[in-house]
Structure formats: C-alpha cells, structure tokens
Amino acid sequence: WLNALTSLWLERLRGRGLMSGSRTEQRLSGAAAGGGNSGTQSSGGRCTMKKNSYDVALVGGGIVGLATARELILRHPMLSFVLLEKEKELSVHQSGHNSGVIHSGIYYTPGSLKARLCVRGATLAYEYCEKKGLPYKRCGKLIVAVEQEEIPRLKALYERGLQNNVRDLSIVDAKGIREREPYCRGIMALDSPYTGIVDWRMVALQYGTDFKEAGGTVVTEYEVNDISMATESPAGSTEGMKYPIALRDKQGNEIRCRYVLTCGGLYSDRLSQISGCSREPRIVPFRGDYLVLKPEKHYLVKGNIYPVPDPRFPFLGVHFTPRMDGSIWLGPNAVLAFKREGYKVYDFNARDLADALSFRGPAGVRAQALDRDGNLVDDFVFDGGVGDVASRVLHVRNAPSPAATSSLAIGEMIADEVESRFTL
Numbered sequence: 474w475l476n477a478l479t480s481l482w483l484e485r486l487r488g489r490g491l492m493s494g495s496r497t498e499q500r501l502s503g504a505a506a507g508g509g510n511s512g513t514q515s516s517g518g519r520c521t522m523k524k525n526s527y528d529v530a531l532v533g534g535g536i537v538g539l540a541t542a543r544e545l546i547l548r549h550p551m552l553s554f555v556l557l558e559k560e561k562e563l564s565v566h567q568s569g570h571n572s573g574v575i576h577s578g579i580y581y582t583p584g585s586l587k588a589r590l591c592v593r594g595a596t597l598a599y600e601y602c603e604k605k606g607l608p609y610k611r612c613g614k615l616i617v618a619v620e621q622e623e624i625p626r627l628k629a630l631y632e633r634g635l636q637n638n639v640r641d642l643s644i645v646d647a648k649g650i651r652e653r654e655p656y657c658r659g660i661m662a663l664d665s666p667y668t669g670i671v672d673w674r675m676v677a678l679q680y681g682t683d684f685k686e687a688g689g690t691v692v693t694e695y696e697v698n699d700i701s702m703a704t705e706s707p708a709g710s711t712e713g714m715k716y717p718i719a720l721r722d723k724q725g726n727e728i729r730c731r732y733v734l735t736c737g738g739l740y741s742d743r744l745s746q747i748s749g750c751s752r753e754p755r756i757v758p759f760r761g762d763y764l765v766l767k768p769e770k771h772y773l774v775k776g777n778i779y780p781v782p783d784p785r786f787p788f789l790g791v792h793f794t795p796r797m798d799g800s801i802w803l804g805p806n807a808v809l810a811f812k813r814e815g816y817k818v819y820d821f822n823a824r825d826l827a828d829a830l831s832f833r834g835p836a837g838v839r840a841q842a843l844d845r846d847g848n849l850v851d852d853f854v855f856d857g858g859v860g861d862v863a864s865r866v867l868h869v870r871n872a873p874s875p876a877a878t879s880s881l882a883i884g885e886m887i888a889d890e891v892e893s894r895f896t897l
Contacts, residue, residue: 526716527553530730532697532744534558536673536877538736539680540884546687548888549897554689559696564677572794574777575669576875583636592637594879601881602671605679612795614668614777615650617659623781624661631663640667656773668777672797673877698723700733700747702861718865732895733866745856745868763804774801855890867894
C-alpha cells in the first residue's frame with residue numbers, strides 16, 4: 474500500500490507540472506546525425522536535423538550543464554553550441570531530486586571555493602528568480618541544537634557563516650526558537666533568514682530556455698557512447714577538419730565539434746574514461762529517501778529545520794523542508810544506492826513518526842566522488858588530458874553540494890575554465 478500511495482503522490486506532482494519538462498528539445502531522427510539549426514525547436518516527437526557540426530558540444534542536461542551552457546552562449550553569441558542529454562527531458566536526475574533549498578553558505582570552510590560559490594550563487598539565484606518570475610520563498614532556516622554538546626559546534630557554524638559573509642545570521646535561545654518555529658524544541662539555534670526554497674528543476678529548465686533563446690541547440694535522447702577524433706570531414710561539409718572531435722551514440726549518430734565540455738553528474742567518470750582521460754575520481758551513488766508529512770500536520774513546520782551537523786558524517790543530516798507545492802518533506806537519509814539512477818526505496822522504519830508521516834515520499838540519488846584511496850572528494854575537479862582528443866575535452870568531474878544553489882556561479886567559473894583552456 475505504501476508503493477501505491479507513493480505512486481498516487483507522484484501522479485499528483487505530475488498533474489501539477491512539477492514532474493514534467495519542456496517538450497521543445499531537439500531530437501535526432503533515425504540515422505540522421507544530430508545538431509540542428511541553432512536555436513530552432515520542435516514541438517515534440519522527432520525531427521530531422523540539418524546541422525551536425527558545432528563549435529562546442531556540452532554533454533549533460535542537469536542544472537550545472539544548463540547553467541554553464543547558458544553562460545557560455547551569452548558570452549560567445551557568435552559561436553555555435555549544442556547540449557546533449559541522454560534522457561527524453563532535461564534535468565530529471567540530481568537536479569530534479571533534491572531538497573529544493575537555496576542555501577546561504579553557512580557550512581563551508583571560509584575562503585574555500587564552495588563557500589564563495591554558494592554565497593554568490595544564492596544572491597544570483599534570488600535575482601534570477603525575480604527577473605524570470607520564478608516562484609520562490611525566503612522562508613529561512615533554523616539549525617537547532619538539542620544537546621549541550623552540540624552548542625560549541627553550533628557557535629562554530631555561526632562564526633564560519635559570518636566569515637563567509639552570510640546575510641542576517643543570528644544565534645537564538647529556546648524562546649527565539651519557539652517564536653520562529655512554535656512546535657520546534659531546542660536549547661539554542663542558528664537562525665538564517667536568507668535561506669529559501671525553490672523548485673530547482675523549474676530553474677534548470679529556465680536556464681535551458683535561455684540557452685535556446687540565445688541560439689543554442691538542445692538534443693535529447695542522445696547518450697554519448699564514444700568521444701574520438703573524426704577520421705574524415707562531415708558529409709556535405711566544405712570546411713575540412715574544422716570540427717575534429719566526433720561524438721557518437723549507440724546507434725552511431727554522429728555530432729562534430731571543436732571542443733567538448735561534459736557535466737555528466739552521476740556518469741562523469743564514465744564520460745571521462747571514454748575520452749581517454751582518467752576515470753578517477755570514481756562516482757559512488759548515494760540514495761537519499763524522504764518522508765512526507767500528512768497535510769493536516771503541515772502547521773508544525775514553517776521553515777527549514779536542520780540538526781547541528783555531525784562531524785562523523787559527510788552529509789548535513791535529516792531535516793524538515795517546506796516545498797513550493799505546500800508539502801513538507803523530512804529527509805534525506807544517505808544510503809549506498811545499488812544503481813546510479815536507483816530512486817526506488819526498499820526499507821525504512823517510521824515507527825517514531827507514525828502519527829505525523831503519511832507515506833514514503835520520493836528519493837534522490839547523489840553523485841559522491843571518491844579518490845583512488847576511497848576518500849570522499851569534497852571539492853571541484855576538472856579533468857582534461859594530453860593527446861588529440863583529451864586536449865579538446867574538459868570534464869567537470871565533481872560539482873559538490875550545494876551545486877543547485879551555486880549553479881549560476883558555477884556556470885561562471887566553468888565558463889572561465891573553458892576560456893582558459895580552449896581557443897574559442
């Protein structure tokens with residue numbers, strides 16, 4: 474019965490348009506090689522492409538790939554860009570399976586790249602949503618200490634947030650907690666009113682719209698299976714080997730380009746390997762499961778409520794998060810997933826929450842990079858290589874959380890990296 478309830482809940486989300494994506498993406502037709510007239514769109518179904526050569530091919534239609542594609546085409550409007558996505562729709566994996574939080578930048582080491590990108594990314598995200606008319610809520614966040622031993626860690630987080638220039642941070646006592654969250658109990662909390670919520674998939678799809686409106690081409694249902702040097706000029710081309718890199722899918726459909734940028738998320742290690750670059754760091758998928766509060770219990774939670782992070786674990790902990798559709802989620806946990814896109818949940822115990830939780834909610838899978846020694850990689854990793862192919866490819870191997878919040882800032886950084894490596 475839990476699976477049936479979950480299916481009904483997901484169908485309700487689909488009915489509200491939260492689980493569906495734009496159907497204007499370009500698709501390849503039969504054996505015709507893909508691209509498309511720059512900026513053209515189809516209204517669904519398959520269409521034959523007249524163009525299959527581009528200056529830059531971007532692989533991966535998640536939020537990082539879309540933000541980067543948008544940034545690159547806005548900087549270089551005279552170049553041709555194509556974005557390749559293996560699914561039927563954009564942004565259906567990590568970008569569409571997350572807590573939906575706009576993080577303020579509290580947790581990260583002062584001066585680190587993650588801290589700078591998150592703080593700037595949050596500001597850019599709010600400005601972008603305002604400009605594009607995308608709904609969001611600046612509902613705030615409490616990081617709540619419930620034990621005396623957590624207070625030193627909470628105060629250290631406060632100092633860290635101040636060093637990161639996070640806006641409007643304050644420490645509140647038990648009374649302050651009740652004023653902000655009447656049904657939350659704790660002895661001390663860090664209050665971050667600048668934290669918000671948004672539908673990150675909706676934001677990602679808007680990035681894709683910006684990219685297409687600027688003249689970019691999106692090709693869906695194109696899973697890159699090979700990245701290699703082209704052996705001859707494209708059919709009908711008079712430009713010789715101007716586009717020396719050939720990308721092919723499993724059906725042999727070919728797209729030519731001068732340079733390749735991959736933002737493969739859960740498959741970043743495999744994309745690197747097929748281009749002749751290192752497979753390290755490898756991706757280990759962690760599944761995060763959520764529970765959903767009954768509608769009659771929504772009054773219990775006003776904003777995001779987080780625990781004080783446990784330094785023994787690499788994740789922020791299970792938290793309450795309001796959603797843009799009005800629901801309240803509790804989660805995620807973090808367990809090893811047996812499949813990179815394995816969203817199905819098998820076991821859980823909700824005994825202590827049975828009164829408030831109605832049914833198991835959706836799940837997300839997070840790409841966690843591990844180095845050769847099995848250590849967690851918690852920073853950005855870019856990878857290229859030497860040789861004819863590898864020297865023309867840039868892989869974004871790890872874009873760690875909070876990548877959605879930081880997406881516009883990450884797009885700026887990756888675009889800078891592309892410009893420094895390639896002669897556009």
